[in-house]
Amino acid sequence: MSAQRVVAVGLALMLAVGVPSGFAGQATGTVSGRLTDESKKPYVDYSVQLRDAATGQVFATIPLDASGQFTFKDVPFGKRYLLELVRTSQKTVVCTAGPYGVTADQAAKTNVRLDCGRTPAAEWVLLAAAGTAGLVAIVTRSASQ
Numbered sequence: 001m002s003a004q005r006v007v008a009v010g011l012a013l014m015l016a017v018g019v020p021s022g023f024a025g026q027a028t029g030t031v032s033g034r035l036t037d038e039s040k041k042p043y044v045d046y047s048v049q050l051r052d053a054a055t056g057q058v059f060a061t062i063p064l065d066a067s068g069q070f071t072f073k074d075v076p077f078g079k080r081y082l083l084e085l086v087r088t089s090q091k092t093v094v095c096t097a098g099p100y101g102v103t104a105d106q107a108a109k110t111n112v113r114l115d116c117g118r119t120p121a122a123e124w125v126l127l128a129a130a131g132t133a134g135l136v137a138i139v140t141r142s143a144s145q
Helices: 003-017 121-144
Strands: 028-035 046-052 058-063 069-076 080-087 092-101 108-114
Touching (some): 080 108
Parallel strands (some): 028 108
Antiparallel strands (some): 028 069, 046 080
């Protein structure tokens, strides 16, 4: 069997079976912290989800432990994630924090505080972008008249 055929068969097998994350070189890290909103106690009706800030897709959802702690493992490097507190029974997002990410330089993002009593940075960015877009529309409209 030729070397090209061996490589082709190997690639076909990897596509069919899947590639283990360690083999593919997919580096991962950890994001952990706690909910600081004591009014949510007991935390049995709440979970935290990790959402990809760029695509909006939920990476993982985990329940809070009895003390409001959470830990996401195997979080891929190089992406930014939002943490969302979810009221499990109603399937509603209560508050958001982030974005956070893990990299080769900082594989663990620990002591993240999910604080539902303040406006998260992600919302400030969206509000600022909306305000800028509105201002541009007004200036453009005024200049064209």
